[in-house]
Amino acid sequence: MARTALVTGGTRGIGEAISIALKNAGYNVAATYAGNDEKANAFKAQHGIAVFKWDVADPEASAAGVAKVEAEVGPIDVLVNNAGITRDGMFHKMSFEQWREVLSTNLDSMFTVTRPVIDGMRERGFGRIINISSINGQKGQMGQANYSAAKAGVIGFTKALAQENARKGITVNVIAPGYIATDMVMAVPEKVREGIIATIPVGRLGEAEEIAEAVVYLAGDKAGFITGSTLTVNGGQYIAG
Numbered sequence: 001m002a003r004t005a006l007v008t009g010g011t012r013g014i015g016e017a018i019s020i021a022l023k024n025a026g027y028n029v030a031a032t033y034a035g036n037d038e039k040a041n042a043f044k045a046q047h048g049i050a051v052f053k054w055d056v057a058d059p060e061a062s063a064a065g066v067a068k069v070e071a072e073v074g075p076i077d078v079l080v081n082n083a084g085i086t087r088d089g090m091f092h093k094m095s096f097e098q099w100r101e102v103l104s105t106n107l108d109s110m111f112t113v114t115r116p117v118i119d120g121m122r123e124r125g126f127g128r129i130i131n132i133s134s135i136n137g138q139k140g141q142m143g144q145a146n147y148s149a150a151k152a153g154v155i156g157f158t159k160a161l162a163q164e165n166a167r168k169g170i171t172v173n174v175i176a177p178g179y180i181a182t183d184m185v186m187a188v189p190e191k192v193r194e195g196i197i198a199t200i201p202v203g204r205l206g207e208a209e210e211i212a213e214a215v216v217y218l219a220g221d222k223a224g225f226i227t228g229s230t231l232t233v234n235g236g237q238y239i240a241g
């Protein structure tokens with residue numbers, strides 16, 4: 001029987017590519033989003049992938065959303081915690097709201113979405129949890145103290161959860177993308193983008209599909225001995241030890 005995968009923020013950008021790649025690999029896929037109904041409905045119509053709307057920062061909404069996905073699509077075997085936002089600014093000018101929004105969407109969501117999923121995975125003795133961090137959680141980035149903190153937190157969370165669940169057939173890993181040619185990155189002025197590309201040894205931005213392929217690999221049976229790891233997919237821009 002086909003396995004079920006839940007991709008948060010799975011209707012747009014990197015998440016969209018992940019949802020499509022998992023569907024093409026034979027999974028039943030559910031993709032979540034926050035508020036962009038137009039994009040989510042177009043994605044659903046184009047790809048025949050079920051979409052669910054809730055705020056991953058909200059624990060009650062996430063518990064209810066996961067229950068709905070499991071009732072309508074199936075028990076979740078693969079969870080991709082991908083939803084994320086930025087609210088950039090130098091720390092000395094950053095508001096607590098900018099901090100709180102980024103921490104709750106990018107890091108609280110690790111709790112709110114994974115917590116209602118983990119019991120079922122433990123009972124069934126199989127699970128794949130793939131958390132999307134960022135190069136900027138590994139190296140820190142000026143203007144992103146909030147985002148860097150949240151994305152570094154994702155890595156610590158992953159290492160702990162991997163150890164707790166290793167005997168239950170569940171692997172938990174991080175993918176840390178570098179700069180990927182999504183709307184967000186393509187929206188920056190061309191000159192700035194060229195400056196970024198100059199710092200990437202491979203000499204180009206990454207493609208969302210290149211993150212998606214890494215997800216499909218980590219989700220598969222053959223990746224069962226990989227847990228607690230961080231897979232960097234960044235064109236060599238930051239090579240962690």
Ligand code: NDP
Pocket residue numbers: 008009010011012013014015032033034035036037039054055056057082083084085105132133134135176177178179180181182183184185
């Ligand atoms: P996008 O902004 O293109 O898409 C974000 C997705 O997450 C959308 O589907 C959005 O829904 C959803 N989302 C945002 N906030 C919430 C929320 N509170 N609750 C539920 N869903 C939410 O992002 P990217 O594809 O660029 O990024 C995806 C992930 O990859 C993020 O975690 C990001 O931090 C990380 N990343 C991205 C990089 C890049 O270069 N783009 C580099 C490194 C990491 P809606 O459409 O409704 O807004």
